Amino acid sequence: MDEFRQKLQAAYDEAVRTPTGDLFQKLKMDHFCRQYRPQTSWAVGSFEKAPELTFTKTEPLEDPTGIGWTSGFLFNPSLVVRGEELWLYFRAAPKKESLCSRIGLAVRRPGRGWEMFPKPLIWPTEEDEILSIDDPKVYRAGKEYVMFYNGVYAAPEELADRYGQAPGSVSVNVKYAVSRDGIAWEKRGIAVPLEVSRLWAKGAVIPRDGEGNAVRIGGEFLMFLSEGCGGMQVVGRSEDLKSWRFEPRTYLTLPDGWGRILEVACCVPTKEGFVLDFFFEDAEGKFAAGQALYRRGSPFEAADFHRGGSLAWGGMSVLNGRYLLAQGWDASETGREEIYFYRSKECAHE
DSSP, rough: OOOHHHHHHHHHHHHHHSSOOOHHHHHOOOHHHSSOOOOOSSSOOOOOOGGGEEEEEOOOOOHHHHOOOOOOOEEEEEEEEEETEEEEEEEESSSOOOOOOOEEEEEEEEETEEESSSSSSSSOOOOGGSSSEEEEEEEEETTTEEEEEEEEEEEEEEHHHHHHOOOOOOEEEEEEEESSSSSOEEEESSSOOOOHHHHHHOOOOOOOTTTSSSOEEEEEEOOOOOOOOOOOOOOEEEEESSOOOEEEOOOOOOOOTSEEEEEEEEEESSEEEEEEEEEETTSSOEEEEEEEEEEBBBTTTTTTTEEEEOOOOOOHHHHHTTEEEEOOOOGGOOOOOOOOEEEEEEEOOO
């Protein structure tokens, strides 16, 4: 076995051995999605389950690496609506919220139900993907699709020293891949430079409409980075979703008494402007979701806040006039590899 595969094998063995912590067991989509009622006209939600759309994985995903990898949990998907079809890009991991993930695809077509592609679309092939391939975020731009994903790895000593990290510490690069058909993907490397991420960045949240199209704000694409980057919030700007210019920019400060921001989940364009849906820890130390409203002329100054949100990590979709999102967190109670769908009770604001 070559050195790269040995590293993959060690990462997989560690992921299988490590128990899922109590913290991750508390992640319940029913809690975030359904237990709130909008207090404002602009808030996105609330949601109800759409059980007829549930995706259940019944066949194993192939293991292109040949290390015996298999999945046991699906979560953090990115959903793209293509006409009447649902294209579900999901994170497949050995356990709930574990590393050593891959990105798979299932498509739901009218009259045919769900069909899963037998081979992962994205799996580790590069050194900065050894520990995991995480959390797809898929955007359509013209005739192309761009997927941002997390490449997780142990920082080499020289990089760790440069950015003040402990040698071998877990690092996360925001990477991207492009596709013409949404099936065959070409990896293009790092989207967020190390000088910006400082070996840890998450987010790649870009305004996206209900069909998955990236939406320009003020004539350009904006990317909101909310976790890492040396503790700073960062905004990226681009003309094509591939080449980005980044700058430190505080764009989300919670009202007094709310708690602290953990991560921005998605950005939903609306008639008023756009809504950032975010994950935070409240003043009592409990996980919570919220939303912030922005006017198009002031994309970095929240005009209003709402307690309660969706945490649609891969972007919010619209189907038959209603918002639609997917997540697999609650499948831990069934023991099956499933992703559940949630439909808004009110019409979408688009």
